[in-house]
Amino acid sequence: MAPLSATAAPLTAASAVEAPASASVRSATIDPASATESIGVWVRLDSNKAAVAGVKVTVTGSGGFSSDVVSGADGKVTVGLPGAGDYTVKLDETSVPAGDGVPRAGTNPRTVTVAANSTGVPAYFLLTTATGGSSTSAPGSTTSPGSSSSDASSGPSLFDLLVPRLASGLIFGLLLALACIGVSLIYGTTGLNNFAHGELVTFGGLMGWVLAGPLGLPGPIAVIGALVLGGVMGYVQDLGLWRPLRKKGVALIPLMIVSVGLSLALRYTFQVIFGPGTLVAPNDTSAAVNWGPVHLRSSDLIGAIVCIVLLLLVAFVLLRTRIGKATRAVSDNKALAAASGINVERVIRLVWIGGGALAGIAGALIGYYQTIRWDTGASILLLIFAAVTLGGLGTAFGALVGSIIIGLFIEVSTIWLPANLKFVAALVVLIIILLIRPQGILGKRDRIG
Amino acid sequence: GSTTSSSSSAGTGLTLNIGTILPQTGSLATLGPPAIEAVNLAAADINAANVGITVNVTQKDSGDTSTNIATQSVTSLLASNVSAIIGAESSSVSLTVIDQIAKAGVVEISPANTSPTFSTYNSNNFYWRTAPSDVLQGRVLGQKVLKDGATNVSILWQNDSYGQGLHDNVTKAITDGGGTIVADTSFDPKATSFSAEVGATLAPKPDAVVVISFDQIKQIVPEFKTAGFDFTKFYGSDGNYGVIDPTYTNVDIAGAQFTNPGVKASDDFVSKLAAQTSKDGAKALSVYSYAPESYDAVVLLALAALQGKATDGTTLKNNLQKVSEGGTKATSFADAAKLIAAGTDVDYDGLSGPISFAANGDPQQAYISIYKYGTGNTNAYESQEFGDLSK
Amino acid sequence: MDIVLETTDLVAGYLPGVNILNGCNVYVERGELVGIIGPNGAGKSTLLKAIFGQVNIRSGTVSLSGEEITGLKADKLVTKGVGFVPQSNNVFPSLTIEENLQMGTYQKPKTYKERIEFVTNLFPELGKRLKQRAGSLSGGERQMVAMSRALMMNPSLLLLDEPSAGLSPVRQDETFINVAQINRAGVSVMIVEQNARRALQICDRGYVLDQGRDAYSGTGRSLMSDPKVIELYLGTLATDHTATTSTPTQGG
Amino acid sequence: MDFTFIPLAFGQLLSPQTIGFALAALGLAVHFGFGGLLNFGQAGFMSVGGYFFAITAVKFGFPFWLSLVAAIIGAVIFAFILGIPTLRLRADYLSIVTIAAAEIVRYTVQTPQIAPFTGGSDGINGSSAAFDALNPIPPGRYGIAPLLYSASDLWIIICGWGAVLVLGLLVWQLMRSPWGRVIKGIREDEDAVRSLGKNVYAYKMQALILGGVLGALGAVVAIIPTSLQPENFGTQTTFFLFTIILLGGATTVLGPIIGSIIFWVVLSLSDGILSILVTNHIVPLSTVQQGPIRFIIVGVALMLLVIFRPQGILGKKRETYFSV
Amino acid sequence: MNVNDAKQIYIGDVGPGVKKRDPILIADSVTRTFGGNTAVNVEHVEIPRNMITALIGPNGAGKTTFFNLLTGFDKPNSGNWTYDGQKLAGVPAFKVARRGMVRTFQLTKSLALLSVMENMRLGATKQKGENIFRAMLPFLWRDQEKANTAKAMELLGRFKLDTKKDDYAASLSGGQRKLLEMARALMSDPDLVMLDEPMAGVNPALTQSLLGHILGLKDQGMTVLFVEHDMHMVQTIADWVIVMAEGKIVAEGYPSVVMQDQAVIDAYLGAHHDVDLGTLTGQLAVAEDIDPHLVEELREEVSADPELAEELAEEQNRTEQ
Numbered sequence A: 001m002a003p004l005s006a007t008a009a010p011l012t013a014a015s016a017v018e019a020p021a022s023a024s025v026r027s028a029t030i031d032p033a034s035a036t037e038s039i040g041v042w043v044r045l046d047s048n049k050a051a052v053a054g055v056k057v058t059v060t061g062s063g064g065f066s067s068d069v070v071s072g073a074d075g076k077v078t079v080g081l082p083g084a085g086d087y088t089v090k091l092d093e094t095s096v097p098a099g100d101g102v103p104r105a106g107t108n109p110r111t112v113t114v115a116a117n118s119t120g121v122p123a124y125f126l127l128t129t130a131t132g133g134s135s136t137s138a139p140g141s142t143t144s145p146g147s148s149s150s151d152a153s154s155g156p157s158l159f160d161l162l163v164p165r166l167a168s169g170l171i172f173g174l175l176l177a178l179a180c181i182g183v184s185l186i187y188g189t190t191g192l193n194n195f196a197h198g199e200l201v202t203f204g205g206l207m208g209w210v211l212a213g214p215l216g217l218p219g220p221i222a223v224i225g226a227l228v229l230g231g232v233m234g235y236v237q238d239l240g241l242w243r244p245l246r247k248k249g250v251a252l253i254p255l256m257i258v259s260v261g262l263s264l265a266l267r268y269t270f271q272v273i274f275g276p277g278t279l280v281a282p283n284d285t286s287a288a289v290n291w292g293p294v295h296l297r298s299s300d301l302i303g304a305i306v307c308i309v310l311l312l313l314v315a316f317v318l319l320r321t322r323i324g325k326a327t328r329a330v331s332d333n334k335a336l337a338a339a340s341g342i343n344v345e346r347v348i349r350l351v352w353i354g355g356g357a358l359a360g361i362a363g364a365l366i367g368y369y370q371t372i373r374w375d376t377g378a379s380i381l382l383l384i385f386a387a388v389t390l391g392g393l394g395t396a397f398g399a400l401v402g403s404i405i406i407g408l409f410i411e412v413s414t415i416w417l418p419a420n421l422k423f424v425a426a427l428v429v430l431i432i433i434l435l436i437r438p439q440g441i442l443g444k445r446d447r448i449g
Numbered sequence B: 001g002s003t004t005s006s007s008s009s010a011g012t013g014l015t016l017n018i019g020t021i022l023p024q025t026g027s028l029a030t031l032g033p034p035a036i037e038a039v040n041l042a043a044a045d046i047n048a049a050n051v052g053i054t055v056n057v058t059q060k061d062s063g064d065t066s067t068n069i070a071t072q073s074v075t076s077l078l079a080s081n082v083s084a085i086i087g088a089e090s091s092s093v094s095l096t097v098i099d100q101i102a103k104a105g106v107v108e109i110s111p112a113n114t115s116p117t118f119s120t121y122n123s124n125n126f127y128w129r130t131a132p133s134d135v136l137q138g139r140v141l142g143q144k145v146l147k148d149g150a151t152n153v154s155i156l157w158q159n160d161s162y163g164q165g166l167h168d169n170v171t172k173a174i175t176d177g178g179g180t181i182v183a184d185t186s187f188d189p190k191a192t193s194f195s196a197e198v199g200a201t202l203a204p205k206p207d208a209v210v211v212i213s214f215d216q217i218k219q220i221v222p223e224f225k226t227a228g229f230d231f232t233k234f235y236g237s238d239g240n241y242g243v244i245d246p247t248y249t250n251v252d253i254a255g256a257q258f259t260n261p262g263v264k265a266s267d268d269f270v271s272k273l274a275a276q277t278s279k280d281g282a283k284a285l286s287v288y289s290y291a292p293e294s295y296d297a298v299v300l301l302a303l304a305a306l307q308g309k310a311t312d313g314t315t316l317k318n319n320l321q322k323v324s325e326g327g328t329k330a331t332s333f334a335d336a337a338k339l340i341a342a343g344t345d346v347d348y349d350g351l352s353g354p355i356s357f358a359a360n361g362d363p364q365q366a367y368i369s370i371y372k373y374g375t376g377n378t379n380a381y382e383s384q385e386f387g388d389l390s391k
Numbered sequence C: 001m002d003i004v005l006e007t008t009d010l011v012a013g014y015l016p017g018v019n020i021l022n023g024c025n026v027y028v029e030r031g032e033l034v035g036i037i038g039p040n041g042a043g044k045s046t047l048l049k050a051i052f053g054q055v056n057i058r059s060g061t062v063s064l065s066g067e068e069i070t071g072l073k074a075d076k077l078v079t080k081g082v083g084f085v086p087q088s089n090n091v092f093p094s095l096t097i098e099e100n101l102q103m104g105t106y107q108k109p110k111t112y113k114e115r116i117e118f119v120t121n122l123f124p125e126l127g128k129r130l131k132q133r134a135g136s137l138s139g140g141e142r143q144m145v146a147m148s149r150a151l152m153m154n155p156s157l158l159l160l161d162e163p164s165a166g167l168s169p170v171r172q173d174e175t176f177i178n179v180a181q182i183n184r185a186g187v188s189v190m191i192v193e194q195n196a197r198r199a200l201q202i203c204d205r206g207y208v209l210d211q212g213r214d215a216y217s218g219t220g221r222s223l224m225s226d227p228k229v230i231e232l233y234l235g236t237l238a239t240d241h242t243a244t245t246s247t248p249t250q251g252g
Numbered sequence D: 001m002d003f004t005f006i007p008l009a010f011g012q013l014l015s016p017q018t019i020g021f022a023l024a025a026l027g028l029a030v031h032f033g034f035g036g037l038l039n040f041g042q043a044g045f046m047s048v049g050g051y052f053f054a055i056t057a058v059k060f061g062f063p064f065w066l067s068l069v070a071a072i073i074g075a076v077i078f079a080f081i082l083g084i085p086t087l088r089l090r091a092d093y094l095s096i097v098t099i100a101a102a103e104i105v106r107y108t109v110q111t112p113q114i115a116p117f118t119g120g121s122d123g124i125n126g127s128s129a130a131f132d133a134l135n136p137i138p139p140g141r142y143g144i145a146p147l148l149y150s151a152s153d154l155w156i157i158i159c160g161w162g163a164v165l166v167l168g169l170l171v172w173q174l175m176r177s178p179w180g181r182v183i184k185g186i187r188e189d190e191d192a193v194r195s196l197g198k199n200v201y202a203y204k205m206q207a208l209i210l211g212g213v214l215g216a217l218g219a220v221v222a223i224i225p226t227s228l229q230p231e232n233f234g235t236q237t238t239f240f241l242f243t244i245i246l247l248g249g250a251t252t253v254l255g256p257i258i259g260s261i262i263f264w265v266v267l268s269l270s271d272g273i274l275s276i277l278v279t280n281h282i283v284p285l286s287t288v289q290q291g292p293i294r295f296i297i298v299g300v301a302l303m304l305l306v307i308f309r310p311q312g313i314l315g316k317k318r319e320t321y322f323s324v
Numbered sequence E: 001m002n003v004n005d006a007k008q009i010y011i012g013d014v015g016p017g018v019k020k021r022d023p024i025l026i027a028d029s030v031t032r033t034f035g036g037n038t039a040v041n042v043e044h045v046e047i048p049r050n051m052i053t054a055l056i057g058p059n060g061a062g063k064t065t066f067f068n069l070l071t072g073f074d075k076p077n078s079g080n081w082t083y084d085g086q087k088l089a090g091v092p093a094f095k096v097a098r099r100g101m102v103r104t105f106q107l108t109k110s111l112a113l114l115s116v117m118e119n120m121r122l123g124a125t126k127q128k129g130e131n132i133f134r135a136m137l138p139f140l141w142r143d144q145e146k147a148n149t150a151k152a153m154e155l156l157g158r159f160k161l162d163t164k165k166d167d168y169a170a171s172l173s174g175g176q177r178k179l180l181e182m183a184r185a186l187m188s189d190p191d192l193v194m195l196d197e198p199m200a201g202v203n204p205a206l207t208q209s210l211l212g213h214i215l216g217l218k219d220q221g222m223t224v225l226f227v228e229h230d231m232h233m234v235q236t237i238a239d240w241v242i243v244m245a246e247g248k249i250v251a252e253g254y255p256s257v258v259m260q261d262q263a264v265i266d267a268y269l270g271a272h273h274d275v276d277l278g279t280l281t282g283q284l285a286v287a288e289d290i291d292p293h294l295v296e297e298l299r300e301e302v303s304a305d306p307e308l309a310e311e312l313a314e315e316q317n318r319t320e321q
């Protein structure tokens, strides 16, 4: 690479080489139209992109090639080249109209590599008047990921960064919470860590898609349909698989493995049926509200509201109703619950139906919020478990709190961390919180002895 | 996999067993079918030509990198004594199995790997590919962005071998040309939400955005739309070209442009593929990415076998370069086979372009096509750039 | 005879091939208070669990007021008026005391108000801490909750598995008095106890269980003074003591 | 019809992948089956071991033995980092923390910023050079068709099974010693063990390290014939490992090894059978659908297995009556 | 009563927190609160060495919590205690046990999927084979293992668990678990054994024979601190009794003395715990020391039911005669 001296030194490495070469080649012009290789110079203002005409630019290359050109009215000029290779492009700063400034620091002169058969290889100069403070934007400098490296003045403020992330984190957290409640309750009532719960979510999403997409039903009906079908799926699963296994007295860990198997089987069944691609339900994706930096679609807002309403409803059912209390009793001690006259099987069946329904609607809403795939549920399963654990296993409210924390951390962390580490942030938070409260945020410890 | 043996061909000829590891599952599964069908088609064409070589194909799944399927598929292919393996599509998957294949003395020829990593990878010359390194696509894409007038560019790219390589080369082209990367955001290939990433990408108000992904683009463009982005400033690449199609109605990305290595698939080829597809009982194809390259890969292997008069991996690797460059040009298998039979040095130029292998197994020249979307998410071939990597 | 509960040749067990109950025959007449005692591991808890449908019954029958209920599920039995206090794991740890008691009236929520009064009278300690989670209670407090939960149901047949274990002496006595009282009010009771003398005092009849069989039976008092039962099971500690309350213990 | 898939499937009996999973599963059995540590992050241990091995071998050019030691040290360090804060957690919480830790490893190694070191999402290729250099077997193809092995295949298979044998014996001996008794006691109730004067924390840590090192060694065996790919150490791998130990019997030493063999053989067989069915148009499926179908089969097989033999192939039936 | 003993247990005036001549465990101002509720608030207590001390008190008095604190299973809000002269506060549970202070749990903790014999062996201390490196070399620990097994067999015989030695602990009945727990604790030859209601749920005859064993252990120098609600047992073997109520030590003394203490009787024992409950009079008498409310209830019941009234009158006649 040629040295990139910031000063307007007249001699660059390339032009130094060129000196002893024969003078006859000097200023020889090659017709850019017919040349197999050419460089396209374009001089513009950095601020408003306006073209700057009449600026002198010299292109020099090996073998003594050199060509002086002047930018046209559109700021452009094309330089025909004798062949592929490295060329030095230098802008004559004295020819720049007064007040238009100088090229961005470090860009003049510059080496441009031209590959064979490349025409119009761009060699642009952006003129800026902001001299001293141009500490940034040296070409090729590695920029910090996830954030802009351009001048601080134009960079977004922390507020602008934070608020949209809080919004999307909150929405995602709420969606996650809906999906979590089923896991939490099923774990609570049956002790089963259901690894196939993700597939209930996927199922809901797919059903939502089928209803809204191919069947062309309106969105709200599709979402309600997903809720109903999710409940049916939960019921069928319990009836066809889990109940017989419970009857057989299969222990929890083997049951968990059954759920892993079920998850695999269902997930790939979805793939066979719905294909491996991403499915998108018809939706109005333009922003319904623009609060400063926050852009939300109407489906995002409605989704969030539906989540909140459903979560409140679940809370009410669990805390206040007889069946809700029975659910918690079953989760504590099945034998004793039965001895208290609770029909344990019925409670578990209800939990499956409810959990399936909530997962179903969560899936449908996730389909609207993001997109749906055959493995959508599986890909958020870890987050579901993390949220449930964070809140305290088996406590439905814990799942809510955990979900929102996870949702927020995933999004907010991207302000400081590379985006591909966003799950890491959430998981680290999970670990840290569990270190401080090993029983989860809302979990309670029992006594020893 | 399905074995397309068939056709009791010219009595005493050679039998070439090839396997494929192409994505039937995983994040590239949308781009698997065109390649899979093209391989079947090529085998059928070769066998139909009846020139003393029969090709047997065993198709296996490559999955994606999150499963270990590729390794297993390769193990099984190697054990069934294939002498060449076509695949994988994803560069990362190829990297998983490249050593395993090379150590077995079997040729691996990928129709779609574009990561520059392979150009310098020491595989004892058992690794080849018919798709050009992203040094080329990156350059074309980066320069295209600049030529369209954008100088402050954001890149949103998927963090894998392919994304990394393309990202590096796009970045180089843009900064070399005097532009600036204003936001450089990578995402996990398995990410499910992109709002933060898109937010970061758009925060510095770029003139253009380059998105390097696989089918995640379906989830990415709505975020752009919600943020009120103008899609004429949107650029994509081979990994996500064709993913958005007229059935995708939520976002109209009219004006978005995509690069894709290779030439536009010819109508003739497209209709032959369609016939093959229906014969195989598979779903009709909607994209043709890397179908020509896959077809050519099979043809080149068959030619190399004819040239070397043997079908073992070493013979194949020793003759691949020879049949691809220097000599009399031929554009179909039948023609090239005739030339070889006549003892003429052949230079096969296939459906995907003027394939001529360098010693490292890379094609030296290639076309990069540019496609542009119109309203209704139809896309049209715009132009193509010819690139030469030999210098 | 009006028999409320009867088991005939009951055989039951946990592990395949291992029978814990080997043909057990017991019955409870209406309004009767029957005690079951026996060495550790004799199968007393197993018997109660078998009656209550929580252990596999391999052969034999259980009948409730003449109706066969063998293997019927627990919640069905509750509907039929059977209450059960298990020996261990007898509270819902993450529910509050109040919620534990509510579970007692799960099938008849209307009766809650009335029953809770009755129960908190019985165990005033509980009444004061209705909001405490049962999981944090002391051993004896748990036992009170467990007993109360069963009493909330107001059953017509009550199966009690060592209700006095872990209770302080006064609470034990109180429990026995209460059981007697409840019994006098018409509830048939089957009580398993290790605090055997106390239990036999209030029982109309008793069984000594040994190795899954009803080895001896008789009125409470006859068992208490049966030398075989004393030797095998009751020991002489308590009697010794009653006789020699003020004898100083000889320490080493 | 092409029936080579049958011998081929049985070729999985010997494959390095089987060995790698057998070792990692054995490690998981130490954690979970014997010690009751619900470790859902065994893939993380594998990943760490693999990276320590590959980075030292490829980037620093360590000789094989040194890289192997590095892999072990890596696993030990990871065990400490993971164990010091988390071994106090209840089993189900531990499971989530370990799964999270494994995912953290997987995401972190792929960070582009440290890609020069870790290879980013490409992983690291070529770590077997030093190992192959030790190969005394003359080059060539060995075995009976269709099971032909190159000299380097054979070398890793021999060394791998040697390692399985030695480490299996070691674990077996440990588990029937008083040390193993303490570990099993902790599985049942750690407070009780504590009350008997055993340093539960230290024992758990030892078990975590032992199992982790086994996982790391498994990863080394698995990556030598192929390459190190971060995505290969995702949660799916841990699930497969659990499947394997439950298949074989979680509280046995032979179980994980047999489980691994069966798992891979069955996976391979299912693929072969499907191929035959599809190719001969016995089932109406296209090649593209065949990929997912085998996972459906694996999933269903897994369920059936657990349903009909919950204690695993070698486990004691008795244990399942006292549910975990 | 040990007043006759040559050695007196305490120094100075008997009362809560009295100094002991030879204490093995001394605790000072130990408190533990849960929420607003103070479960333990012990100002000073000393446990005499080589004696059997009973800790009694109403349900919820804080006995178990106090055990948990002393043995490191729970953290106090404040407080200090020494064992054998060494500070013990803040020492983790396993180290407490290693120093010879072993406890059992009120709610039993058997190691379900270990056989009864393995449970027992686990109780032994200083096992060479429990070191991971030595564990690999069986010849280093085989002899010790044999000795432990023999010892375990002997204990199991005493606890009537020998026939169950190869069964999983999960298959024991409630009482058997209690027994196993205690036997296991004894495997370690503790200096101070702390038993939390060891005999609750154990059948009386067996209890009786085990008491003999405990006395034997005391002869060999062991100190016992136990919580128990069975007064027969307390009176039979305890040398000293400490009474706890509402977290505090409210009385201490020789068993016979403490049990005559009116406060203890009122709060805990009841004056009539030897009265036969089989009669209404008996029940009334006992009810009198429990709760006036209960008495009232009983009387109401009697007056409502002529049969009962008759029965009561008859009984009273009999006793008067």
Ligand SMILES: Nc1ncnc2c1ncn2[C@@H]1O[C@H](COP(=O)(O)OP(=O)(O)OP(=O)(O)O)[C@@H](O)[C@H]1O
Pocket (backbone or CB within 6 Å): A445, A446, A447, C136, C137, C138, C139, C140, C141, C166, E034, E035, E037, E038, E039, E057, E058, E059, E060, E061, E062, E063, E064, E065, E066, E106
């Ligand atoms: N973790 C806890 N949270 C809240 N309260 C608790 C907790 N542990 C104990 N308590 C309360 O502290 C008090 C003392 O309990 P403790 O178990 O020490 O009693 P105890 O004397 O052993 O009683 P018992 O004889 O019934 O076993 C009880 O009232 C109990 O409810």
Ligand SMILES: Nc1ncnc2c1ncn2[C@@H]1O[C@H](COP(=O)(O)OP(=O)(O)OP(=O)(O)O)[C@@H](O)[C@H]1O
Pocket (backbone or CB within 6 Å): C014, C015, C020, C038, C039, C040, C041, C042, C043, C044, C045, C046, C047, C087, C194, E170, E171, E172, E173, E174, E175, E176, E201
């Ligand atoms: N879950 C179980 N699995 C297998 N065997 C069991 C189980 N529970 C109890 N047993 C066995 O059944 C027998 C009877 O147990 P049970 O609990 O009925 O005794 P119990 O008479 O109630 O004794 P205790 O007075 O000690 O409570 C015992 O030998 C015990 O070992």
Ligand SMILES: CC(C)C[C@H](N)C(=O)O
Pocket (backbone or CB within 6 Å): B028, B031, B089, B090, B091, B092, B112, B113, B114, B115, B161, B162, B238, B239, B240, B290
């Ligand atoms: C199919 C293609 C999108 C694959 C991509 N070029 C890669 O190398 O990974």
Ligand SMILES: [Mg+2]
Pocket (backbone or CB within 6 Å): C044, C045, C046, C087, C161, E173, E174, E175
């Ligand atoms: Mg019992």
Ligand SMILES: [Mg+2]
Pocket (backbone or CB within 6 Å): C138, C139, C140, E063, E064, E065, E106, E196
């Ligand atoms: Mg207690």
